Amino acid sequence: MGVKENKEAITEEKKFTKNSLVNSKKYKSKKVLLKVLLKDDEKYSFEEVEKIIEGYLKRKVK
Numbered sequence: 423m424g425v426k427e428n429k430e431a432i433t434e435e436k437k438f439t440k441n442s443l444v445n446s447k448k449y450k451s452k453k454v455l456l457k458v459l460l461k462d463d464e465k466y467s468f469e470e471v472e473k474i475i476e477g478y479l480k481r482k483v484k
Contacts, residue, residue: 437465 438446440460444453448468452475459474460466466474 435467435469437467437470439465443471 440462443449444456449456459478
């Protein structure tokens with residue numbers, strides 16, 4: 423039982439607040455974009471943030 427629980431804990435990604443992500447070195451160049459795209463009351467993993475940014479950048483301009 424202990425091994426299965428450890429694997430689940432390892433595969434679960436850390437999630438960060440909007441404020442933490444906006445102020446991180448990793449997203450320094452996308453600071454303004456994250457301020458607009460992310461919600462204040464939610465937490466995001468790096469994978470989720472990448473998908474949100476990618477989706478925004480690939481959208482069609484009207």
